[in-house]
Amino acid sequence: MENFRSLIIDIYLSSRLPNFQGVLQEGVNKRSKCSYYDGKFCNVVKTKDPVLISWEVSDRIVPHPIMCYLCPYYSSGAESKVITSLLQLLRDYVSMRNGIEREIYNLESRTTEMLYSSIVLRRRRQELISILNEVQSKIELIKLLIKYEEENHV
Known part of the structure; x- marks a missing residue:
């Protein structure tokens, strides 16, 4: 199911964003280098916007690479969870x-x-x-x- 949600987001964005593959790759790179990402979950950002997450387990999220691309908290040194949204x-x-x-x-x-x-x-x-x-x-x-x-x- 996790891959299905990501796939839907990817299909939508790929047809509307000219440099989608570059953005997606940058998001993947940022996610893999981020000190808050433990290989499965983001340990600092929490959002209820389903378009930004690939999957949610209790109060932890698996961020979509687009979330990581947009994330202004990337290895920022935040001590506690940050709740954010698209707005x-x-x-x-x-x-x-x-x-x-x-x-x-x-x-x-x-x-x-x-x-x-x-x-x-x-x-x-x-x-x-x-x-x-x-x-x-x-x-x-x-x-x-x-x-x-x-x-x-x-």
């Missing part, structure tokens, strides 16, 4: 995006003021733009998952 993840990533956009704006305004450090500032700006693109793609994925839950009354 919470969306809120976290939108907040993160807004902070990155503010920092990019501040860097751009400082670049014109301080010519001697503009190389360092431009490099930092490029790094932030790269992170911003990744965050934006995660936001789009979360929106897609929310739409899936709404369409299928999951």
